[in-house]
Amino acid sequence: MYQTGQHAVPDGAGPLVRPYAMTHGRTRPSSDNFDLIALVVAADVPTPTVGLEPEHHVVLRLAQQPISVAEIAAHADLPVGVVRILLDDLRAGGCVQVKAPMSVAKMPNTRVLRAVINGLRAL
Amino acid sequence: MDEIPYAIKILIAGGFGAGKTTMVGSVSEIEPLRTEEVITAESVGIDDLAGVEEKTTTTVAMDFGRITLNDGLVLYLFGTPGQDRFWFMWDELSLGAVGAVVLADTRRLADCFPSIDYFEQRGTPFIVAVNCFDGAKQYRTEDVRIALDLDDHVPVLLCDARKRESSKSVLITLVEYVLQRFSGELENTSEVMA
Numbered sequence A: 001m002y003q004t005g006q007h008a009v010p011d012g013a014g015p016l017v018r019p020y021a022m023t024h025g026r027t028r029p030s031s032d033n034f035d036l037i038a039l040v041v042a043a044d045v046p047t048p049t050v051g052l053e054p055e056h057h058v059v060l061r062l063a064q065q066p067i068s069v070a071e072i073a074a075h076a077d078l079p080v081g082v083v084r085i086l087l088d089d090l091r092a093g094g095c096v097q098v099k100a101p102m103s104v105a106k107m108p109n110t111r112v113l114r115a116v117i118n119g120l121r122a123l
Numbered sequence B: 001m002d003e004i005p006y007a008i009k010i011l012i013a014g015g016f017g018a019g020k021t022t023m024v025g026s027v028s029e030i031e032p033l034r035t036e037e038v039i040t041a042e043s044v045g046i047d048d049l050a051g052v053e054e055k056t057t058t059t060v061a062m063d064f065g066r067i068t069l070n071d072g073l074v075l076y077l078f079g080t081p082g083q084d085r086f087w088f089m090w091d092e093l094s095l096g097a098v099g100a101v102v103l104a105d106t107r108r109l110a111d112c113f114p115s116i117d118y119f120e121q122r123g124t125p126f127i128v129a130v131n132c133f134d135g136a137k138q139y140r141t142e143d144v145r146i147a148l149d150l151d152d153h154v155p156v157l158l159c160d161a162r163k164r165e166s167s168k169s170v171l172i173t174l175v176e177y178v179l180q181r182f183s184g185e186l187e188n189t190s191e192v193m194a
């Protein structure tokens, strides 16, 4: 677990020296934000042998089966923001596929809601 | 990308110690996980952490669990982080959510007011589940409804967050309620919920 406030950086970049370095100083992904429950799966391509940090490989290993951004963060023990940046790199390199969650609030879908009820009843 | 399921989420809210993590754990197919979001004052915005002068960072921890509903649908349950201070995190969590369960502890009923106010203002469908703690006075759901000043259409039910079947029926009640509301809007029929 990363301790906050222990290695404060004078320029205000934040205390997370290691993740900050790992992400090459970026604090947010360049493209759209990955939702906490966006599902990620490693693409069926050879893993690049250069240009990836060890943490990228951790993410790829976790994403052999579809897995949410939140689960990746929890299993890799990394803050969600760092995972988002790693995923941004991996997606740019074609190494992962990412599926945005279904926004039930924005697109009410009675068929999906019935499937949820049936799924819960069957548990 | 057909092989990737769709993910949806439900929030479990309520006051400190109301049983949020317990409920997530009782129905989740995985041990509840904890993830951390590091927030800088910049992203906190003006409406939170009032009076923050410098860039500071705060860590918000969230508990969550997972339920695979079928091949194409995965439900995530998020216990909301502490009330009052982390509203920006709630904004992210409630975005797109199916709805929310507000856990009420009858020993401290007022503790769930902030959650209820939040979901009412945001228009997120929610139900109130009264967690039956040992030794706490038993209330009727109608008394809780009055005490919390809930609209008539908001379901209120008693539960035991430690019990899987009880937590399951809380979730089913929420989704049936959401379905009823959507059906009302879309098909202009109100009697979907039996």
Ligand SMILES: Nc1nc2c(ncn2[C@@H]2O[C@H](COP(=O)(O)OP(=O)(O)OP(=O)(O)O)[C@@H](O)[C@H]2O)c(=O)[nH]1
Binding pocket: B014, B015, B016, B017, B018, B019, B020, B021, B022, B023, B079, B131, B132, B133, B134, B159, B160, B161, B162
């Ligand atoms: N008797 C009884 N005890 C419960 C119930 N739900 C939770 N508890 C107990 O209440 C305590 C607090 O539960 P938690 O699940 O940690 O509550 P929480 O809302 O996650 O708490 P915070 O995250 O600290 O706000 C634990 O000791 C639980 O075992 C219930 O339905 N009945």
Ligand SMILES: [Mg+2]
Binding pocket: B020, B021, B022, B063, B079
């Ligand atoms: Mg908790």
